[in-house]
Amino acid sequence: MNRSACLIFNPVAGQSDPDRDLAQIRALLDPEIDLDIYLTTPDIDATRLAKEAIERGASSIIASGGDGTLSATAGALVGTNIPLGIISRGTANAFASAMGIPDTIDAACETILGGTTRVVDAAYCNGKPMVLLAGIGFEAEMVERADRETKNRLGILAYILAGFQQLRDFDRFEVEIETEDKIIKLAAAAVTVANAAPPTSVLAQGPAGLIVDDGLLDLTVVAPVNRAGAIAASYHLLQTALSGNAAEREDIGYLRARRIQVRTDPPQKVVLDGEIIGTTPVDIECVPGGLTLLVPQVEEAQQKEKLEGLPNLTIEPKQNSILSEEV
Ligand SMILES: Nc1ncnc2c1ncn2[C@@H]1O[C@H](COP(=O)(O)OP(=O)(O)OP(=O)(O)O)[C@@H](O)[C@H]1O
Numbered sequence: 001m002n003r004s005a006c007l008i009f010n011p012v013a014g015q016s017d018p019d020r021d022l023a024q025i026r027a028l029l030d031p032e033i034d035l036d037i038y039l040t041t042p043d044i045d046a047t048r049l050a051k052e053a054i055e056r057g058a059s060s061i062i063a064s065g066g067d068g069t070l071s072a073t074a075g076a077l078v079g080t081n082i083p084l085g086i087i088s089r090g091t092a093n094a095f096a097s098a099m100g101i102p103d104t105i106d107a108a109c110e111t112i113l114g115g116t117t118r119v120v121d122a123a124y125c126n127g128k129p130m131v132l133l134a135g136i137g138f139e140a141e142m143v144e145r146a147d148r149e150t151k152n153r154l155g156i157l158a159y160i161l162a163g164f165q166q167l168r169d170f171d172r173f174e175v176e177i178e179t180e181d182k183i184i185k186l187a188a189a190a191v192t193v194a195n196a197a198p199p200t201s202v203l204a205q206g207p208a209g210l211i212v213d214d215g216l217l218d219l220t221v222v223a224p225v226n227r228a229g230a231i232a233a234s235y236h237l238l239q240t241a242l243s244g245n246a247a248e249r250e251d252i253g254y255l256r257a258r259r260i261q262v263r264t265d266p267p268q269k270v271v272l273d274g275e276i277i278g279t280t281p282v283d284i285e286c287v288p289g290g291l292t293l294l295v296p297q298v299e300e301a302q303q304k305e306k307l308e309g310l311p312n313l314t315i316e317p318k319q320n321s322i323l324s325e326e327v
Pocket of ligand 1: 042065093
């Protein structure tokens, strides 16, 4: 008997042709999964569609769209044990990258068909579900600046551009961080509390190599003294993300805790999984094992060679190559 799944599909996510994307997904999944397909609309969001699917007793749910759609669907599934498949079609694809899920339609469908389930942590931020991270300061301003029109024109460059604009207006604020066992006070330019984060979420990379199933949240605080320091700190964090070695600069701090409260003076905007949700204070609590994801069976082995897809490609085996002579 076929598996069944509810597919929640955002027809306006990313820059690709939604009809073609949906046809491709159906062609790949339909033979093995009975799909119950629902499209998001400006009024009916992924959270609502996911909650309705849970009420109907869906045995698994697949979300396809940008990070907004994926996080909203995942948020509705926290604590349900219903497996979630991810087909990422957005601008930044942070969700897939943070969770080690491929971000092409082909490979994502392959993961849904032949992958395995992985139980990961989730969190609640001021009562709202959080899968990736909450950004206070920089990150929030960046998301606000990367508006829809710019995202459509420039894709991920929109975020980078917004980041540079933000650095120009570098601003510090007083912050009080409370965990289960301490209260920390300092002046900072950005505070990020992450459950999971892709390497591109530079401001979450203080500890580097975030662990998504350790039952803990990772806080990174960036506190440069001037604009040049802000740029140097961002660059250092990018290096920590790429190298996997934790940050060492004096103006970057990090810690792990199960519950983290952040208060600021003056109040700062807060971005939760890519959406501005309001201003500080925030109270964030980890939900260990709150989410079940469909992920690839094993980390994909590094390919030694990839040529297919290049324009005008022909590959001819050589008759008299040194290798064939040796054999
Ligand atoms: N049918 C629709 N028509 C117009 N807007 C829609 C529709 N369905 C969803 N939306 C809007 O799409 C937004 C979510 O977009 P999503 O995050 O999935 O894609 P994206 O913005 O392209 O991706 P990214 O966040 O990676 O840039 C929500 O604001 C939602 O209101």
